Structure formats: C-alpha cells, structure tokens
Amino acid sequence: MPDISVRIADIKFQNPFLLASGILDENGYTIRRILNEGAGGAVTKSIGAEERTGYIPPVVVPLDDGLLNAVGLPNPGIDGFANEMKISLEAGKPVIGSVFASNADEFIKLCRKMENYGAHAVELNLSCPHVKGFGSEVGSDPDLVEEIVNSLKSEIKIPVFAKLSPNVTDIIRIAEAAGKCDAFVLINTVRGMAIDIAARKPVLSNRVGGLSGHAVKPVGIRAVWDVFENFDKPIFGVGGIENVQDAVEYIMAGAGALQIGTAVYSHGRGIFSKISTELASYMEKEGFNSIEEMRGLAHR
Amino acid sequence: MPDISVRIADIKFQNPFLLASGILDENGYTIRRILNEGAGGAVTKSIGAEERTGYIPPVVVPLDDGLLNAVGLPNPGIDGFANEMKISLEAGKPVIGSVFASNADEFIKLCRKMENYGAHAVELNLSCPHVKGFGSEVGSDPDLVEEIVNSLKSEIKIPVFAKLSPNVTDIIRIAEAAGKCDAFVLINTVRGMAIDIAARKPVLSNRVGGLSGHAVKPVGIRAVWDVFENFDKPIFGVGGIENVQDAVEYIMAGAGALQIGTAVYSHGRGIFSKISTELASYMEKEGFNSIEEMRGLAHR
Amino acid sequence: MKHSEVAEVVQASRSAVTIFFIDDTEILPGQFLMVWAPGVGEIPISLSHLGKMKGITVKPYGKTSSSLCGLEEGDLLYYRGPYGRPFTLDSGRRLIIGGGTGLASLYSVINGESTVISSARSSDELLFRGKFKCRNNIEVTDDGSAGIRGFPVDALKTIDPDLYSVAYVCGPEMMMYSVYNYLRNFNLNLQFSMERMMKCGIGICDSCSMGGYQLCRDGPTFFKDEIPELVEFGKSRTTESGRRYSMK
Amino acid sequence: MKHSEVAEVVQASRSAVTIFFIDDTEILPGQFLMVWAPGVGEIPISLSHLGKMKGITVKPYGKTSSSLCGLEEGDLLYYRGPYGRPFTLDSGRRLIIGGGTGLASLYSVINGESTVISSARSSDELLFRGKFKCRNNIEVTDDGSAGIRGFPVDALKTIDPDLYSVAYVCGPEMMMYSVYNYLRNFNLNLQFSMERMMKCGIGICDSCSMGGYQLCRDGPTFFKDEIPELVEFGKSRTTESGRRYSMK
Numbered sequence A, B: 001m002p003d004i005s006v007r008i009a010d011i012k013f014q015n016p017f018l019l020a021s022g023i024l025d026e027n028g029y030t031i032r033r034i035l036n037e038g039a040g041g042a043v044t045k046s047i048g049a050e051e052r053t054g055y056i057p058p059v060v061v062p063l064d065d066g067l068l069n070a071v072g073l074p075n076p077g078i079d080g081f082a083n084e085m086k087i088s089l090e091a092g093k094p095v096i097g098s099v100f101a102s103n104a105d106e107f108i109k110l111c112r113k114m115e116n117y118g119a120h121a122v123e124l125n126l127s128c129p130h131v132k133g134f135g136s137e138v139g140s141d142p143d144l145v146e147e148i149v150n151s152l153k154s155e156i157k158i159p160v161f162a163k164l165s166p167n168v169t170d171i172i173r174i175a176e177a178a179g180k181c182d183a184f185v186l187i188n189t190v191r192g193m194a195i196d197i198a199a200r201k202p203v204l205s206n207r208v209g210g211l212s213g214h215a216v217k218p219v220g221i222r223a224v225w226d227v228f229e230n231f232d233k234p235i236f237g238v239g240g241i242e243n244v245q246d247a248v249e250y251i252m253a254g255a256g257a258l259q260i261g262t263a264v265y266s267h268g269r270g271i272f273s274k275i276s277t278e279l280a281s282y283m284e285k286e287g288f289n290s291i292e293e294m295r296g297l298a299h300r
Numbered sequence C, D: 001m002k003h004s005e006v007a008e009v010v011q012a013s014r015s016a017v018t019i020f021f022i023d024d025t026e027i028l029p030g031q032f033l034m035v036w037a038p039g040v041g042e043i044p045i046s047l048s049h050l051g052k053m054k055g056i057t058v059k060p061y062g063k064t065s066s067s068l069c070g071l072e073e074g075d076l077l078y079y080r081g082p083y084g085r086p087f088t089l090d091s092g093r094r095l096i097i098g099g100g101t102g103l104a105s106l107y108s109v110i111n112g113e114s115t116v117i118s119s120a121r122s123s124d125e126l127l128f129r130g131k132f133k134c135r136n137n138i139e140v141t142d143d144g145s146a147g148i149r150g151f152p153v154d155a156l157k158t159i160d161p162d163l164y165s166v167a168y169v170c171g172p173e174m175m176m177y178s179v180y181n182y183l184r185n186f187n188l189n190l191q192f193s194m195e196r197m198m199k200c201g202i203g204i205c206d207s208c209s210m211g212g213y214q215l216c217r218d219g220p221t222f223f224k225d226e227i228p229e230l231v232e233f234g235k236s237r238t239t240e241s242g243r244r245y246s247m248k
C-alpha cells in the first residue's frame, strides 16, 4: 500500500487531511472525535486573548456552490481554551493551535500558551476576512506580518504556520513577509456577501462574510501554485477540497498536506476516513509511493 | 407595466442588461445580433493599441459552478476594430467601447478613437487578471488609476466607466482613485487556476486565469455593496448573474444596471430577453415602478 | 433562504404562539428549521405541526423569538431547513415527555394511545392545553398551579414506564437528564430530542456539540444506546463564545 | 477534462490518422470535441466514428493536430464535449460532399444508398479511400492524381442533385461556398457543417461566429434556409486576434 502519511515541519501526520480552523473545532470533544474518526490532524478554532461571543446568527449562508460565513471569531479566550486542548490531545494526533491577534506581542503571548498546552504547532490567522482589527486586516500589511512572524520564530519553539488570505493584491508579497514561517496555509475564505431579496437585507448579521467550499477551489489552487513557484517551503492547501481529485489537484499544485473545512458540512465528518482511503487507492492505481512524489508535479 | 429602462451617465438603456466585455463581442455581427435579440446595450471586447492574438487554447475551462478563462485579450487593435463598431452600432442601441492600456496616454488615444467610432461610453479595463502589464496590474496601482481617469475626463467627452478588479486588498481605495469616472463596473474575474490531474498540467495554456459565473456572485455583490456605501455614483453590477433573482440581488446591493457574461454560455444568447421579461414581472408583482426604486434597498 | 406567508397565528399558551404557514416540503417529526427574523437573528425552531400546513410554536425569550412571536397573518416567515435527524415512529404505546417549548417538537408524534406528560413553570405556560389527540395528559408545574407540583420525573413516578414501548422526550437539558437517569432503568425505548445553542444548524460551527456529536446533524434525536456517548449531556456545556461551564 | 485511453490508431490517408477510443457518451453525427494535447494546444475535432468505440480522424496541420497524430495505443486522449448542433438524418438518398478532413465529420452519415464526393489536394490525401459503406464514390483532386481534376463543384456537374433528398457538406469554406451557390438552385435539402477557428467551443469567445451565430453552438450544422443569415459566409472572416479580412 502507498504511504499517505506526511511530515511537515517535523510533525508526522498519518494522513494529509487536517480539519481546517473554524470548523467543528471549538469544543475539545468534537476535535477528539474527528481525530479518532480519521482526520490526520486538527487545527483549532482561532483563539484570541479575550473571550468573544462572535456574531449573532445568521452566521452562515449555505449557497449552491459553497458556503458564506461570518461567525465572528467566537472563542473563550486563550485561558478558557486550555481544557479543550487537553481533551483534543487525548486523541494522540497532532493538534495545531490557531490564534489571532492584532500585533506581535499578543501573538507571542497566545502562542506561548498554545505551546504550553501541548499544541504541535501554531497557525497564525492572518486572513479572516470579516473581523475588524484582526485577520486579513493584519495579514495584508507586509511589515506587520514580517514583525509578527520573525518575533514568533525567536520566541516560540514549536513550528509556526502562516495562514494567508487570497483577498490581497499580491499574495507573494505577503508570503515573503512571512518568509520565516515553517509552512504556509493557503487559503482562507474569499470576501463575499449574500442578500435575501424577499427580506431585502443581507443575510449574515455581519453583512460581509467569507466564501468557502467548492466555489473557491480555483482560487486556492492558484495561490498554492504561485507560492510553490516562489518559495521552497511546505504548504497546506485548503479551500474547496471535497474529494480525492480535489486533493490531488492541490498536491500537484504544490501542497504537501491539506485541510478540509466546508466539506465537513457538505459530506459529513466521515469525509476524513473516506478521502484517505480514496487517496491510497488513487496512489496505488497511479503508481505513486508517497505524497512527496506527487507534490508540485504540475509544475514540471 | 413597470419601466425596466435605466439611464446611466445620460445614456438610456431599454433594459438594464448589457453584454459584458469579452463575451461574444469581438465580431460586430455578433454584437449586432445580441443587441437585436434583446440586450439593453453591449460592452465590446477590450481593445488595445496593437493587434494581439491572445493565448493558445485551452483558453476556457468550464467548471461545475463557473468558468475559468484566460483568453489573453485577443483583439485586432483599435484601428482594426473600426468596422466592428460600425456594424455593432447598426442595432441602434448603446455600445460601450472597452479598452486596455498600460498608461494614461495610451488610454487617451484609444478612447478618442472609440469616441470617433461612435461609442456611447468607454469602459476602462483596469481589471483583467491574467495579462502581464495590463488590466489589474494597472488597476491595482491607485496613483496610476487616478492619473488615467483624471486625464481621460479632461480629454474625452463621452462617459468614462471604470471596471475594477476584486483581486485587490482594498477595492475602496482603487474606487477612490477612479473617483472622477462616470460609473463603476464591478467586478472583473477572480484570479484562479485549474489543474488536470490525469495530464498533471494546468489546463489553461496561460496557467492562471479568471473565475467568472455563479461561483463569484457573492464576491461581486460584496464589491457593489461596499462601493455603494462609499460613493454616490452609478454602478454596473457584473459577476454570476444568471436569473432575475441574481439581478435583483445586485440592484438591491446598489447596482443601477447589470452586465452578463458567463451566463450567455450557460443559458444561451436568449438570456437577455428572458431575464428582461422576468424582471418586468418581478417588479410588477412586487410593486416596483422603476429600477431606481429598488436600487440599494438592502442598505436601508 | 426560503420564505412562506404566515397563514394564521394561534395562541399556544399565555405567551407562546403557533405560526402556521404553507410549505409542501416533506418534514419529519423531530426535525427543525433555522428561522430568520431579518435584521434581528436566526434561531432553531422545531416543527410542531406537520402536513401541508406546517406550524412552529415559539415562546418569546429574547430578541429573535420575540420578534417571531410578533408575526401576523400575511407576513413572511423566513427559514432554511429542515435539518436534523427525525424521530422514528415506533409502534406501541408512546410516552411523551415535554418540558416548556420542548413539547412543540413532540406534538406531531402524539397519537390516540399516547400518554403526554407536559410540564412548565406554571399553568399558563403549559403548551397546547386540551389540544392533545390522546386522553391521557399528566400536567406538571413548578409552582403547582396545575397538575402535579414538581418536575416530569415526579409524574413518571405515578405511572409504570414499562407499559410503554417508547418515550419521546424534549425539554430543558437538566429536565431531560433527570428523566434519562430515571427511565434508563426501564425496558422501553428512548428517543431524546436534545437542545443546545445552535448557530449554524448544519454541522459546521460546533456550538451545539455534545461529546463530539453535532445535535443539529447527528441529532437532535438520540436513541437510548447513543446517549451514554454524549459525554457532556447533563454535565457541561459551552457558551456562545465556546467557554465551557459545568452544569452541576 | 475527460480522458480515454487510445484503443487503436489507423491510417486514414497518407498523413491523417483515425484515433479510436472507448467512450460511452451518446454523441451524434456532426458534433465535435475540443481535443486537448496537454502543453501544446486544444482544437475542435469532429467524430468520424460513433458507437461505443468512437473515432476522430486528424490531419497534422500545425502543432496541436500533429501532436495528436503522434498518439499511440495506450496513450490518453483528453477532450471535452460533445459540442454543437448535430446533423439530422433525413430519409432518402444522401449526397455527401467532403473536402479534406471535412469528410471526417460526414463519415458517420454515409449509408448504402449515399453518393460520396470526396476531394483533396492529391490522391494520397483522400480520406477513407475504399472504406465507404456505399458503392458510389466520386473522387476529386486538385492535381488530378485521382478521379476528376478540380473541385467538388466539378463533380456535382456530373450528377443530378435532384436525385437526392439531402446533401451533407463539409470542407474548406471556399469549397463549401461554391457548393452552396451551386446546390441552392436545386430542390434537395442542404446540411452544411461550417468550419472556422474555434477557441472555446462553448459559445463565449466569438472566434467562430458567422453573422452573429456561433458555429460551435448554433452550428456547426446549418440548414438550407439558415445559410443566407450567415452573412459572413464565403465573404469575410476574422483571425485569431479578431481582425477581419475579406475572403474574396
């Protein structure tokens, strides 16, 4: 059987499919279950310094070809998340702590705590498109990104992953600024909005949200492709992965591992074990022995 | 019957549905037919100073929920387009000349010719995402955009429309730079890519292309919403309009008129007359007398 | 978002109302809708009435439910769904145990041979009084203003659960927890409709999870043998922010 | 993109080959595929062979067609489609007029009672020689190396078109234009499969348009009464850039 495990920044994942940040990863019991049911690893909900309740529902709008969301980064604050990390880690698989903050100092504090909680790595949310003062507002300022990543790399021992936004003029410029990170995570959601014409109102209570799911796959593929062309660094591909073909497309574009978010809604939690089996059969049929062999193949 | 005609920058359109730039508008006979078959107006293929053959096919990739294209701005050059404009204008409806260039002087030359050909307005392609040196490379530089729009406004008599890209960090900043234009056109395609995993190659010969169609509608709605909130200027909404609901969603977000591209492929040329009839019935049923009455309603 | 015109609004208790609307979709007992009050909020609401004329029964708690309770005939009701795993309709005698608006989701499984234990704070909060298809209705109120003073478990002690083939239960979590701990020792089947905060309704936000299961998708219906897996049931829950607190 | 394994490659003339592959999709006579040679290009190609085993017959012109002609058994053929309006199969005797690879798209409509006029520059370029289902085959070559020296119209003058109920025509545009101008005066039905540059194949790029109709979508088949509407037919066409030039 081909080997579908991957090693990114010295963390070994039994399969390349991680649960993406913000999807069923706020409650430790849920993370533990998803890992036990077959995810190769999990990224937690993005956690900040202070407790936030997030936006009033509607926080999601299911669309034909994707999902629009503006959950508003609800989270119990880093201290309140200690127990959830503990429960999550009981699965014995890698758990990556996602964090958001507006400056380097705050990021350091959060990441130190994640490190103490036993997170295998931290993922910096430099990309959430719908919360003022955080996410892509931070992640679109190259100087700030550089300061954050560089100071984290000198303060934190566990690997640092930078999750970038596609909602920027030049993603390469931002990736350069985050150049010291241990891996890139591409992409977060694409800014979007939906109006209900009968109610004559935006559906999301926050009005603007982020588009995810199948509709944004081409956007993610292009981001992974461009970053792979320009940097020699691991990439987590995320955005619209629903089946083995999507996964292989990301790998051939340059991703060394993958994250799945919206498809957990459209295909259920079972997607992790299903897609892992499918990937192994695909590799067997095509004669690939490892994911590394497939990685970036479309660039040749 | 409700009045579905609109007036933008003093140009009267019998219905608010224009053919978008780049879709069936390179050949004068095609434009003439589409206008005769029911489009309210047409925007031409983007025309440059010199003849360009565009990219080698594949230039389009039909996807489940949209279309990826990198046609590469083929065009006969502004001089070679004179005859097509003549044929197009025989339909007796507004024809808007789309042009692309890399600096203000070139834009002026092109727009002057379009004016001489009888174009009712010019649309500046500041947004094509896949041609080096043009389109969004120009359109993401606020200083350059400002110079182009301002100098055009002093040199050209016909209205100037600025077509902006969603592939920028801050569309409001670019809209401000284009602040002297007579109307905004939102949006052009979203940068994307598709890889064929059996061939292990990007499908488009240019690799990167632009995503259009239903998948990008939320991106367009959000752009129109944000620009409407910030500027008191007409907006053409474009991106994923396939049916009357989509059209009304754009109008309620702030669009005063609409353009249709990809749906001409997915629904055929007949879409213009069909959607116009549907819009009239919708307005009748909902008690709207004019499009102006519906415009921006979701902002209340 | 779907929308339907409100056909009728009927009082279901002093404060709760049943909103009727026409929707041809097949919806099964125990499923719920995410109901939107534009500009206000969106909340999960069970269907109390099925068939071509559908009905939801809402009690005004906070902003969104209160806004819904203000709907009138001819207004539009906005919603998405149906969502969630329905009840299965077991044959044999049914024991129906509803607390507060929890009874709404059970209303459509009541048949002629059912016994309904309906509970509320006080008599005027009891839902659907006198409107049950069955003759056996045991009322329970916290303040004793009607029926038995106390909680549903007190009513259970007055009957023999093993005369029933199945119990359908819905209500506040602590009420359900005590009912569960009582009834698990009997032979009848159990179908519990669990209730937690639900922000998305589609299994993506984690706000409704219990022991790793999403109530909005794996539930809200859970069967007897599944309930032990819901390790948080009756013990701890998370707030809107995801902060965990103990229920004990 | 779809892909199928090449089952067999057979010579169809000195330079053209027929590539056979298995595809269960229903494809009708006159429809075409957009065939992709990865890393090279994508071109429209008609189906010459229908049924479960499909076949395309390609002549090497430029890069893409030459690359396709180099495919071997076991290689993958990439394509999308089928696209375009098919021929309708009229009853009665069929007159088949094919110039160059134009004959490929006509091959599947040839039946026992057909007369085939096949034309090419020279004898070794004639497609499918001796492989027609019918006995009547009039060959025409520019250089006279086989059959009549000249053009299909010269062959038409040797027969009575009104003995046929329909003519199916495909070939270079000027050839089709002369055939049209000759045959329009007779009573038989006409079905022309038009050919122009096609970049997208799906009716969006305008590269294949004639008189406002997209050959890739409204055509490539056009009927007798429609041809006058194709005002550019035989008169002017546009290059890859969209530059118009006169064909006269």
Ligand SMILES: Cc1cc2nc3c(=O)[nH]c(=O)nc-3n(C[C@H](O)[C@H](O)[C@H](O)COP(=O)(O)OP(=O)(O)OC[C@H]3O[C@@H](n4cnc5c(N)ncnc54)[C@H](O)[C@@H]3O)c2cc1C
Pocket: C032, C041, C043, C044, C045, C046, C047, C056, C057, C058, C059, C060, C061, C062, C063, C064, C065, C066, C101, C104, C105, C194, C195, C196, C197, C198, C220
């Ligand atoms: C599957 C399901 C079905 C339901 N069916 C019905 C029904 O048929 N009829 C009905 O009246 N209600 C039903 N509910 C409960 C209903 O969704 C809540 O009453 C509603 O969310 C309250 O919203 P609100 O905006 O009015 O209150 P808010 O303004 O949001 O809150 C008012 C107070 O109630 C608290 N609160 C809100 N929601 C919950 C909750 N789910 N659990 C605990 N506390 C909460 C808030 O924290 C706050 O203190 C159901 C809930 C679920 C999960």
Ligand SMILES: Cc1cc2nc3c(=O)[nH]c(=O)nc-3n(C[C@H](O)[C@H](O)[C@H](O)COP(=O)(O)OP(=O)(O)OC[C@H]3O[C@@H](n4cnc5c(N)ncnc54)[C@H](O)[C@@H]3O)c2cc1C
Pocket: D032, D041, D043, D044, D045, D046, D047, D056, D057, D058, D059, D060, D061, D062, D063, D064, D065, D066, D101, D104, D105, D194, D195, D196, D197, D198, D220
């Ligand atoms: C509906 C349709 C069906 C077709 N079916 C077949 C078929 O069954 N078999 C077959 O061999 N060919 C067929 N063709 C023609 C085929 O598509 C062209 O031969 C092909 O595009 C040449 O591509 P190339 O890349 O090899 O040549 P290129 O390298 O693109 O060009 C070689 C030369 O041919 C010219 N050229 C390319 N395409 C065309 C064109 N469409 N019209 C005129 N000149 C052109 C170029 O300008 C250049 O001078 C069909 C065309 C159409 C529109």
Ligand SMILES: Cc1cc2nc3c(=O)[nH]c(=O)nc-3n(C[C@H](O)[C@H](O)[C@H](O)COP(=O)(O)O)c2cc1C
Pocket: A020, A021, A022, A023, A045, A046, A060, A067, A069, A071, A073, A098, A125, A128, A163, A187, A188, A189, A211, A212, A213, A214, A216, A238, A239, A240, A241, A259, A260, A261, A262, A263, C204, C205
């Ligand atoms: C409901 C929802 C909540 C999300 N929350 C976060 C978050 O807190 N932090 C983050 O970095 N990304 C968040 N994302 C983005 C996802 O992690 C992912 O990047 C994006 O959805 C694209 O992947 P997908 O198409 O597989 O969902 C969220 C996405 C969704 C749909």
Ligand SMILES: Cc1cc2nc3c(=O)[nH]c(=O)nc-3n(C[C@H](O)[C@H](O)[C@H](O)COP(=O)(O)O)c2cc1C
Pocket: B020, B021, B022, B023, B045, B046, B060, B067, B069, B071, B073, B098, B125, B128, B163, B187, B188, B189, B211, B212, B213, B214, B216, B238, B239, B240, B241, B259, B260, B261, B262, B263, D204, D205
């Ligand atoms: C094949 C194709 C070619 C296009 N060419 C141009 C162009 O030349 N100039 C331009 O401004 N926009 C061009 N566009 C963008 C469209 O005008 C439009 O902005 C976009 O497709 C979104 O609208 P839609 O979803 O209705 O297609 C092109 C789009 C497509 C699909």
Ligand code: FES
Pocket: C197, C198, C199, C200, C201, C202, C203, C204, C205, C206, C207, C208, C209, C214, C215, C216, C217
């Ligand atoms: S309500 Fe979001 S997961 Fe259940």
Ligand code: FES
Pocket: D197, D198, D199, D200, D201, D202, D203, D204, D205, D206, D207, D208, D209, D214, D215, D216, D217
């Ligand atoms: S080939 Fe593009 S419109 Fe026909």
